[in-house]
Amino acid sequence: xxxxxxxxxxxxxxxxxxxxxxxxxxxxxxxxxxxxxxxxxxxxxxxxxxxxxxxxxxxxxxxxxxxxxxxxxxxxxxxxxxxxxxxxxxxxxxxxxxxxxxxxxxxxxxxxxxxxxxxxxxxxxxxxxxxxxxxxxxxxxxxxxxxxxxxxxxxxxxxxxxxxxxxxxxxxxxxxxxxxxxxxxxxxxxxxxxxxxxxxxxxxxxxxxxxxxxxxxxxxxxxxxxxxxxxxxxxxxxxxxxxxxxxxxxxxxxxxxxxxxxxxxxxxxxxxxxxxxxxxxxxxxxxxxxxxxxxxxxxxxxxxxxxxxxxxxxxxxxxxxxxxxxxxxxxxxxxxxxx
Amino acid sequence: xxxxxxxxxxxxxxxxxxxxxxxxxxxxxxxxxxxxxxxxxxxxxxxxxxxxxxxxxxxxxxxxxxxxxxxxxxxxxxxxxxxxxxxxxxxxxxxxxxxxxxxxxxxxxxxxxxxxxxxxxxxxxxxxxxxxxxxxxxxxxxxxxxxxxxxxxxxxxxxxxxxxxxxxxxxxxxxxxxxxxxxxxxxxxxxxxxxxxxxxxxxxxxxxxxxxxxxxxxxxxxxxxxxxxxxxxxxxxxxxxxxxxxxxxxxxxxxxxxxxxxxxxxxxxxxxxxxxxxxxxxxxxxxxxxxxxxxxxxxxxxxxxxxxxxxxxxxxxxxxxxxxxxxxxxxxxxxxxxx
DNA sequence: TTGAAAGCGCTAACAC
DNA sequence: GTGTTAGCGCTTTCAA
Numbered sequence: 104x105x106x107x108x109x110x111x112x113x114x115x116x117x118x119x120x121x122x123x124x125x126x127x128x129x130x131x132x133x134x135x136x137x138x139x140x141x142x143x144x145x146x147x148x149x150x151x152x153x154x155x156x157x158x159x160x161x162x163x164x165x166x167x168x169x170x171x172x173x174x175x176x177x178x179x180x181x182x183x184x185x186x187x188x189x190x191x192x193x194x195x196x197x198x199x200x201x202x203x204x205x206x207x208x209x210x211x212x213x214x215x216x217x218x219x220x221x222x223x224x225x226x227x228x229x230x231x232x233x234x235x236x237x238x239x240x241x242x243x244x245x246x247x248x249x250x251x252x253x254x255x256x257x258x259x260x261x262x263x264x265x266x267x268x269x270x271x272x273x274x275x276x277x278x279x280x281x282x283x284x285x286x287x288x289x290x291x292x293x294x295x296x297x298x299x300x301x302x303x304x305x306x307x308x309x310x311x312x313x314x315x316x317x318x319x320x321x322x323x324x325x326x327x328x329x330x331x332x333x334x335x336x337x338x339x340x341x342x343x344x345x346x347x348x349x350x351x352x353x354x355x356x357x358x359x360x361x362x363x364x365x366x367x368x369x370x371x372x373x374x375x376x377x378x379x380x381x382x383x384x385x386x387x388x389x390x391x392x393x394x395x396x397x398x399x400x401x402x403x404x405x406x407x408x409x410x411x412x413x414x415x416x417x418x419x420x421x422x423x424x425x426x427x428x429x430x431x432x433x434x435x436x437x438x439x440x441x442x
Numbered sequence: 443x444x445x446x447x448x449x450x451x452x453x454x455x456x457x458x459x460x461x462x463x464x465x466x467x468x469x470x471x472x473x474x475x476x477x478x479x480x481x482x483x484x485x486x487x488x489x490x491x492x493x494x495x496x497x498x499x500x501x502x503x504x505x506x507x508x509x510x511x512x513x514x515x516x517x518x519x520x521x522x523x524x525x526x527x528x529x530x531x532x533x534x535x536x537x538x539x540x541x542x543x544x545x546x547x548x549x550x551x552x553x554x555x556x557x558x559x560x561x562x563x564x565x566x567x568x569x570x571x572x573x574x575x576x577x578x579x580x581x582x583x584x585x586x587x588x589x590x591x592x593x594x595x596x597x598x599x600x601x602x603x604x605x606x607x608x609x610x611x612x613x614x615x616x617x618x619x620x621x622x623x624x625x626x627x628x629x630x631x632x633x634x635x636x637x638x639x640x641x642x643x644x645x646x647x648x649x650x651x652x653x654x655x656x657x658x659x660x661x662x663x664x665x666x667x668x669x670x671x672x673x674x675x676x677x678x679x680x681x682x683x684x685x686x687x688x689x690x691x692x693x694x695x696x697x698x699x700x701x702x703x704x705x706x707x708x709x710x711x712x713x714x715x716x717x718x719x720x721x722x723x724x725x726x727x728x729x730x731x732x733x734x735x736x737x738x739x740x741x742x743x744x745x746x747x748x749x750x751x752x753x754x755x756x757x758x759x760x761x762x763x764x765x766x767x768x769x770x771x772x773x774x775x776x777x778x779x780x781x
Numbered sequence: 782t783t784g785a786a787a788g789c790g791c792t793a794a795c796a797c
Numbered sequence: 798g799t800g801t802t803a804g805c806g807c808t809t810t811c812a813a
Binding site: 108153154155156157158160161166168171181182184185186187188190191192194195198199202207208209210211212224225227228229230333334335360363364367371388389392393394395406 | 447492493494495496497499500505507510520521523524525526527529530531533534537538541546547548549550551563564566567568569672673674699702703706710727728731732733734745
Binding site: 121136164 | 782783784785786788791
């Protein structure tokens, strides 16, 4: 574009020292006389020198960039993910953590087999130091492909069994138990659940945890309807539930959007929430308090989890941590209006 | 990590040709005999060679990465942006367009003066070929800083006057006119509006456009309450409006979330939507049809706009386009239940 | 403490 | 058509 950007060479000439010396002060290595440091610093100032990352990377093999991969499958998959508040929270957590380390996330989408290969390809070109994988799918092959290629990887949510990779996860079952306990404590006895896509491990764990907790309290047979984590699907699931069990008095939905969908449908059918039917959501995302009724929900600290995920990756990259590590987070019940 | 990744040199040796020849087939340059091409291709296969991006960049000066900068100011600013469906739509549009060009977005957040400088710094290190700026603020200085540094830049939304930079924008006033026309056609005459932060040019344009359209139809004096684009703020604004003008029969909200907030408040106050008060939103984001009432709204083709923004940047980067260009999009009225 | 020099892996003239 | 060669801008031994 303009006339060539200043290089180390230019600064060196300007300061009357060697390239090596300039490099040393730029990288904060000691062994440089204070006065020379000062001279160099001024020369940098005058020339407006910025180190060239690519050149530096060529020798250090560190790009200070990590890939944030949204993995999953299907038509319009990406659009759905990006519309979900969950995605924004993850990005937020990742960015916050990375910034403190002067690293940056590049967004990659892996929605098909070929896209997955492209991601692996991209990463093996040394464009990023590692990968953060957020998957919307069971048995996502991406993490395995990545680790097989020896690319530092950390995943959000428990990976498929047998895969030796670091991850962060929520104690899903505990969250479900919290929801069950709250519903029970309210006096609900005819309790149903709107679960998430069973293909998703997290959704399965919430469902199982919920069933287990209820069974332990003597409530057997829990009617289940599956949704897709959207408001619509929550309403549809609620409708199915109501058709077969008109006397339901408590519902646990596997995320907040479905919980809202359930609330809406319930109200349309003339049921009051929470008086006639209590509804508990999951996530405590921004939508929990955006629409009425404000949701009683199980909080998942997504930003924190995403931050920890990024932190783990950073440690793997710099070699501070070598063994695959799992970090679990505790869910928390947030009581509001819906139950 | 492992033993050194294979380089061009390795492939060349394996294939029994020179580095240059391998480079040519890798980059799809002609002037290579078909049989040699085949030999090289097989050698690449055998060695598992992946070109090293940094090395390539060092000579081509193209990183095939662009920065997607979320710019704005304030505490918790980032969290708010990331929670907004708008952000996801932008990312989606950008990623789709970039992928086709084998480029990738790296997410940067510029929420303070120092963060802005870091962004400029980052880009002057040649880490990305250009910047996509999405700002949530009036007179954002970032775009100016970027263009001053000769970094190819395209912004989402009209930049401050006098700044010679490419941008994409919606014909905001047309959108407001659509909303006004619809409300008028329904027979509304006591019409108010919940506008967005006046600091935002887009919000101001919607407001002005709305006023103008109404004035042209002989409806003067439009009560205005300002919100912050959140559901809450929409409800609060509606409440203020109602306090002063209890007989309002039509409302235009500057985005869908505020429209939902207004609908909720209206219903809480015993008003039926749309029978007693008609509400028109703006954006046609995913929330428009997620909650009842489904919103009548002005569609803003965010994904398309974001895609065009990325496309413009790509052209600027590859030199196909040199003059700053503005591309405008036409809004569209989507009639549903709320008006 | 500083400088000289050897690459890092690749592309692009230029020569053959 | 293909190979040779000279860098791109930086870090990092190794000597001095």
